[in-house]
Amino acid sequence: MEWRETVRTAIDALNARRLRSALTMLGILIGISAVMLTVGLGQGAGSSISDQIGSLGSTTLTVSPGQTSSGGFRGASQTTTLTTRDAEMLADPTVTPSVVGVAATSSTMGSLQSSETTWTSTVVGTTPAWLTVRGREVGTGRFFTEDELNSSANVAVVGSETASELFSTGSAVGQQVLVNDQPFTIIGVLAEAGSSLGGSDDDTVVVPSTTFAERLSTSGSATSVSTIYLQAADDDSLSAAYQEVKTALLSAHQVTEEDADFTVSTQTALVEAASSISSILTLLLGGIAAISLLVGGIGVMNIMLVSVSERVREIGLRKALGATPRVIRRQFLVEAGILGLTGGALGVGLGYAVAAILSPAIGITVAISATVTLLALAVSLAIGLIAGVYPATRAAKLAPIDALRSE
Amino acid sequence: MSTLLSMSGVRKVYDTGAIQVEALRGIDLSIDEGDYVAIMGPSGSGKSTLMHIIGCLDVPTAGRYELDGEEVAQLSEAQLAEVRNRRLGFVFQSFNLLPSLTAQRNVELPLVYAGVHPAERRERAQRALERVGLGGRRDHRPGELSGGQQQRVSVARALVTDPALILADEPTGALDSVSTRDILDLFDELNEAGRTIVVITHEHDVAERAQRTVHIYDGHLTDEAAEIPALGRAV
Numbered sequence: 001m002e003w004r005e006t007v008r009t010a011i012d013a014l015n016a017r018r019l020r021s022a023l024t025m026l027g028i029l030i031g032i033s034a035v036m037l038t039v040g041l042g043q044g045a046g047s048s049i050s051d052q053i054g055s056l057g058s059t060t061l062t063v064s065p066g067q068t069s070s071g072g073f074r075g076a077s078q079t080t081t082l083t084t085r086d087a088e089m090l091a092d093p094t095v096t097p098s099v100v101g102v103a104a105t106s107s108t109m110g111s112l113q114s115s116e117t118t119w120t121s122t123v124v125g126t127t128p129a130w131l132t133v134r135g136r137e138v139g140t141g142r143f144f145t146e147d148e149l150n151s152s153a154n155v156a157v158v159g160s161e162t163a164s165e166l167f168s169t170g171s172a173v174g175q176q177v178l179v180n181d182q183p184f185t186i187i188g189v190l191a192e193a194g195s196s197l198g199g200s201d202d203d204t205v206v207v208p209s210t211t212f213a214e215r216l217s218t219s220g221s222a223t224s225v226s227t228i229y230l231q232a233a234d235d236d237s238l239s240a241a242y243q244e245v246k247t248a249l250l251s252a253h254q255v256t257e258e259d260a261d262f263t264v265s266t267q268t269a270l271v272e273a274a275s276s277i278s279s280i281l282t283l284l285l286g287g288i289a290a291i292s293l294l295v296g297g298i299g300v301m302n303i304m305l306v307s308v309s310e311r312v313r314e315i316g317l318r319k320a321l322g323a324t325p326r327v328i329r330r331q332f333l334v335e336a337g338i339l340g341l342t343g344g345a346l347g348v349g350l351g352y353a354v355a356a357i358l359s360p361a362i363g364i365t366v367a368i369s370a371t372v373t374l375l376a377l378a379v380s381l382a383i384g385l386i387a388g389v390y391p392a393t394r395a396a397k398l399a400p401i402d403a404l405r406s407e
Numbered sequence: 408m409s410t411l412l413s414m415s416g417v418r419k420v421y422d423t424g425a426i427q428v429e430a431l432r433g434i435d436l437s438i439d440e441g442d443y444v445a446i447m448g449p450s451g452s453g454k455s456t457l458m459h460i461i462g463c464l465d466v467p468t469a470g471r472y473e474l475d476g477e478e479v480a481q482l483s484e485a486q487l488a489e490v491r492n493r494r495l496g497f498v499f500q501s502f503n504l505l506p507s508l509t510a511q512r513n514v515e516l517p518l519v520y521a522g523v524h525p526a527e528r529r530e531r532a533q534r535a536l537e538r539v540g541l542g543g544r545r546d547h548r549p550g551e552l553s554g555g556q557q558q559r560v561s562v563a564r565a566l567v568t569d570p571a572l573i574l575a576d577e578p579t580g581a582l583d584s585v586s587t588r589d590i591l592d593l594f595d596e597l598n599e600a601g602r603t604i605v606v607i608t609h610e611h612d613v614a615e616r617a618q619r620t621v622h623i624y625d626g627h628l629t630d631e632a633a634e635i636p637a638l639g640r641a642v
Contacts, residue, residue, distance in 0.1 A: 005519050016507045317503045320464060321564075322492020322520035324485040400464045404503070 006327075010335040017307070024303045025343035028383065031293030032347025032376050033354065038289050039372050040355050042282030044365035049275050059238055060133065060267045061099075061245060063090075063228040081261040083223045084209070086249060090230060095248045098241035101231035103130040108218050110205060113178040114166040121162050123179055123205045125212020133231045136201075141173035141188030144208050152210040156184040161202035163189045179205060182215045238266060296343065297383040304336050304391035315395050316403020325396035332392035333385055340384015344377050351376070411571055411603050412438040412461065417470035417480075419456050430456040431467070432626035438605065440571075443598040445617035446607045453626040455576075458607045462495055462574045463487045475571040492520050496565025500577035502557045504549040504564075510536060511545040514564045521568060535563040539593060555586030562593060566602075573597070575606045579613055591616050 014021040065081040087104035090096050103126050110123035130136075131143050144155050156177065163172035163186070172186050184207065193201040207216070213223075232241035246257075246264050253261055308315070315328060323331075355366035419431040430453045438444055448454040459465040460472065463479055466487070472480045475494045482490065491497075496517075504513045514532040523531070536542050539559040549557050558578060565573050575594070579587040595616060598604050606617060614620045622629045 002522070005525075012507055313503070314505060317505070318516070318520070319488060320462070320491060320497050320503075321517045322488050324488040324520075326485065327488075327520065401459050404464070404499070 006330055006334050007338070009331060010338050013307075013311075013335055014338060020303060021339060024299050024339050025346065027296030027299035028293070028340055028343025028380050029296075029347040029350060031289065031296040032344045032380050033351040034289035034292055035286065035379075036348060036351030036368055036372060036376050037354055037358070037366060038282060038285040040351070040366040040368040041364065042278065042286070043369065043372075044359075044367040045278040045282070046275065047367060048365060049271055049278065059232045059235060060135070061230040061232060061238070061241055062265050062267070063230065063245060063249065064263050064265070065226070065261065066263065081253070082225050082228055084225055085223065086252060087225060087228050089248060089252055090228065090245060096230075096241065096244040098232050098237040098244055099230045100233050101129050101133040103127055103133040103229045104209065104225040105130065105227050105229065106209060106212055106217060106225045107227075108212075108216060110179045110216065112162070112166060112205065113181075114175065116167060117165070119162065119165045121159075121203050121205050123207065123212070123216055125207050125209040125216065127209055130206065130229070133229045136193060137191040138188045139191040140171060141186070143188055143206075149208040149210055152214050153208060154182065154184045154211060154215075155187045155208065157188040157190060157206045158186055159190050159202040159204040160192045162205060165203075179207070180216055238268075242266065293379070293383065297340075297387045300336055300339050300384055301387035301391060303339075304332060304388055305394070307335070308332065308391045308395045311395075312398060312403045315398050316400050316405075319398070319400035320404060328398075329392045329396035332395045333388045336388025336392065337381055337384040340387070341377065341381040343384075344380020347380065348373055348376050409440055410437055411440045411442070411475060412436070413471075413473050414460075415471050417460060417467045417472055419453075419460065419465070420468045430626055431460070433470070434623075434626075434628055436621065436628060438572075438603065440603055441598070441601055443594070443604045443616070443618045444606070445614035445620045446605065446623060447609060447611075447614050447620055448623035449609065452623045454607055454609075454623050457623060458574065458576050458605075461572075461605060462497060463490045488520075492517055492568065494571045496568060496570040496573045498558070498561050498565050498573065498575035498578045500580040502549070502554075502561045502581070504557055504560055506549050509546050509548055510541060510552065510560045510563075513549070513560055514567050517564060517568045531567055532563070535567040536560070538566060539563045553586070554582050555589050558582060558586065558590050559593065562590070562597075566597070571603060573602055573604045575604065577608055578606060579608070579610065587613075 063082060063086075082104070084104055087102055090099060091102040093099075105124050105126040107122050107124045110121060112119045112121055124130075127149060128143060128146055131138070138157065139160060141157070143157055144153065147153075148155050156179065158166070158172060158177075166172060166177060167175055172189055175186050177184050177186055184205075190202070190204075190206070209225075230241065230245060232238045242264055246260075249262055249264070250257060250260060255261060318328065318331075319325075351368060355368055359366045414434050414436040417431055417434040417436075418429070421428040421430055432453075434457060446454060446457060456465070460467050461474075463474070463482075464487075466482070467480050470480065471478065474490065477490065477494075479487065479490055497503075504510075505516070508516075511529070511532050514535055515528045518528040518531060533542065533545065536545055539562050541556060541559050541563065544552060544556065544560075549560070552560065558581075562573075562578075565575075573594075578594075579590055582590065591613065594604055594606070598618075604617075606613060608614055
């Protein structure tokens with residue numbers, strides 16, 4: 001008996017019990033689409049995390065005041081144990097040869113007032129090195145210079161979002177803005193960076209640290225800074241830089257590692273933590289989805305068993321007419337396989353549809369690759385076939401007379 | 408006339424656990440090509456068991472059975488399936504047509520298992536349906552046909568492989584008198600054309616059509632003398 005005929009007979013048989021076949025497929029359909037969506041979400045989150053590694057710069061080190069438990073996330077600390085002196089020391093190549101750039105930042109929340117509107121944003125005081133250390137670029141205008149830093153100029157560079165909020169029409173460059181009632185001239189707008197783990201990087205105001213200390217600082221101490229960003233020469237010198245920075249600061253602050261009043265962290269550490277959380281979530285959801293697929297497979301087996309006992313006479317007749325046990329087994333295996341594969345194909349379709357709707361809705365790309373699609377189809381076919389083995393073997397073993405006898 | 412079917416000392420014992428039921432107690436039977444034989448017997452006589460063994464649906468516990476030159480008593484299930492497919496055509500009391508298939512596809516079924524090419528299959532099935540007078544009902548499903556017509560479809564299905572033997576199990580048991588006569592006339596025609604036919608029945612008017620009647624009682628063949636010479640052919 002040729003394959004074409006086997007498939008045709010199987011489709012006829014499934015067609016004759018349409019509702020039941022559809023319900024059986026539903027089990028596989030839900031399982032497959034759930035698995036595809038979880039894998040897609042996992043891959044989407046994974047790729048957005050690796051995008052962020054790029055955007056943050058894998059060579060960046062961050063020194064923040066206060067101590068945190070290792071590996072954990074930390075919020076903005078109110079302690080002020082880092083100073084501009086620390087930053088100057090870390091910029092010294094004899095102290096930290098692996099560090100090529102240092103930018104100390106202080107920040108505060110600032111209320112901004114333009115000719116049009118008011119807006120609240122993070123105001124950062126820093127040095128011109130900030131731009132390269134943070135891996136940012138200026139979109140329009142320019143960044144402030146060393147001269148402006150030294151002269152405490154009232155100049156500001158704003159993020160693209162801040163610029164468009166403050167000045168809905170026309171360029172922000174050259175405009176005046178009041179920051180906590182202090183007048184500033186906007187000299188540049190930063191290029192878009194997108195949002196990172198810490199929130200939007202496009203809503204910010206960057207001013208010279210000297211100006212910040214004189215006019216905007218609320219901490220009281222002119223020399224305290226909230227974060228020092230450092231840039232290692234390259235990926236390979238990152239861990240060397242980490243050690244150098246740590247050692248230098250420990251001796252400068254005259255503390256031991258146990259009671260260090262600062263934390264040095266790399267962006268990759270943050271990203272790794274985020275990745276591991278996302279992969280644990282993917283694993284968990286994927287496990288649940290796999291269980292639903294297993295249940296779908298049991299459904300196929302169940303319905304195939306029912307089908308075999310209902311069709312005992314048909315099986316007997318087919319055997320009387322010359323069907324060998326092998327042909328009968330293949331017949332039922334193909335039926336189960338078609339149930340699985342069709343359910344899987346519909347599940348893939350549903351997966352794509354839900355991904356298309358979900359991606360913009362939750363703001364995470366659900367990345368369903370061709371490999372995943374093919375794998376999903378293969379898995380659904382395999383589930384159908386595996387679920388079909390036992391019922392098909394039972395059908396093949398039926399003795400033709402017993403089968404014909406049952407009325 | 409050469410021998411088509413020969414049985415000697417065929418016994419069949421059903422082991423139902425506690426008791427052993429001996430359904431056939433040593434059957435010797437010989438049927439020649441072109442014969443039209445009726446096997447008669449009351450229920451419980453072993454009639455159905457004999458039919459199953461003749462039809463290669465079951466194998467004897469002991470004894471020899473040769474069909475169309477092949478010893479079939481010891482064949483495997485797959486080999487038996489091939490013998491049924493190539494050498495036998497079945498006509499059942501309850502027709503046993505697949506309700507979801509058209510008459511045409513029901514008749515094609517044995518050819519499907521024989522691995523016949525679709526185009527040839529279609530043509531042969533059409534010819535068989537025309538042979539039983541249902542050439543115009545090819546695309547009807549069994550539910551759209553009368554009982555007599557359904558039984559004709561199953562006769563066409565039995566004919567389509569050009570088998571050595573047509574085995575009919577109570578072929579008129581579910582039919583009214585008109586359809587019964589119809590089917591029996593069809594058997595007569597087929598026999599006249601040279602077909603070997605074995606009919607299992609408990610109805611005398613069915614058995615009367617056969618050239619020869621074999622009686623089975625309590626697992627033994629009895630009174631095999633009732634021969635009706637027909638068409639000048641000595642049995």
